[in-house]
Amino acid sequence: MWETLNIIGTIAFALSGVNVALEERYDLMGVYILGFITAFGGGAVRNLLIGLPVSALWDQGWLFTVAFVVMTFAFLFPRLVRWTLLRRGVFFDAIGLGAFSAQGALFAASMGLPLSASIAAAALTGTGGGMIRDVLAGRKPLFLQKEIYIAWTLIPGVVIGMNWVTGGAEVFGIVVLVVIMRLCSVYFEWSLPSRTPEKMA
Template sequence: MWETLNFIGTIAFAMSGVNVALEERYDLMGVYILGFITAFGGGAVRNLLIGLPVEALWDQGVLFTSAFLVMTFVFIFPRLVQWTLLRRGVFFDSIGLGTFSVQGALYAYTMGHPLSACIAAAALTGTGGGMIRDVLAGRKPLFLQKEVYIAWTIIPGIVVGLGWMTSAWELLLIVALVVTLRLCSVYYQWSLPSRLPQKI
């Protein structure tokens, strides 16, 4: 199940990175850089957080190859991914958010880390790659925007971290829930409470 989530999240985030690169009119190298950063950046941050060697990422040769092929295909045939009808590739980003947040929580849980580590791993795995992507693209990171974004990663962090839902179908259900909630937060413009700066 971990490998399945890893593959789905990697491909979804790679396509999200490509969408941003195409919108910014980057060349082919820029497309690859943003795609790889988005797909693997969150995993690198997670590994640093829970004590895994960062170089473990280089053992994922199949994922690197798959991401490379997908990014090349999208670059050559960009119109085939424009059916999402959602701005800034939020459809693929939502899939990546759901799968990687669940994967991060599951990773920390199986290593015997406490609930707090599972929540942090879910948040950083789900948003780390997208955060680095947006910074490199000169954009305001998605998780800092008004629509609810990083808060949805708390759900898999708690549910998986407490061991409530860890079977394959239960994990897929959590992924679907996070993806749906993220898309709804964009479509219906849900936002968390905020305060305006006080005048002195």
């Protein structure tokens, strides 16, 4: 299941990065840079958080190949990957969020780390790559926008961190739930409560 989520998240976030690069009219190299950063940035941040060497990412050489092929295909045939259900490629980003947040939580749980580490790993793995992508593209990061985003990573972080799931089907169900909730939060414009500073008298 960990490898399956890795593949799903990598492809989804690579496509998300390509979408942003195409919207910003970047050239082919810009497409590759944003795609790779989106697909692997969250894993790098997670590794730093839980004490793994960042160089561990290079052990996934075959995933880099998969991402490269997917990004090249998306660049050559952009109309075939522009179907996103919602604006700005949020469909691919939602899939990446669900897959990588669950993967991050599984990673922390497999190392015997506490619940707090599972929650943090889920949040950073799910949002780290997209955050770096948006900053490089000069955009306001998705997790800072009004629609609920990073809060959905609490679902896999808590459920997996508390060992409430026992099989791959249940983990996959959590991924689907996060994707659906993220899409709903954009479509229905759900947002968390916010406050504005009181005006000085």
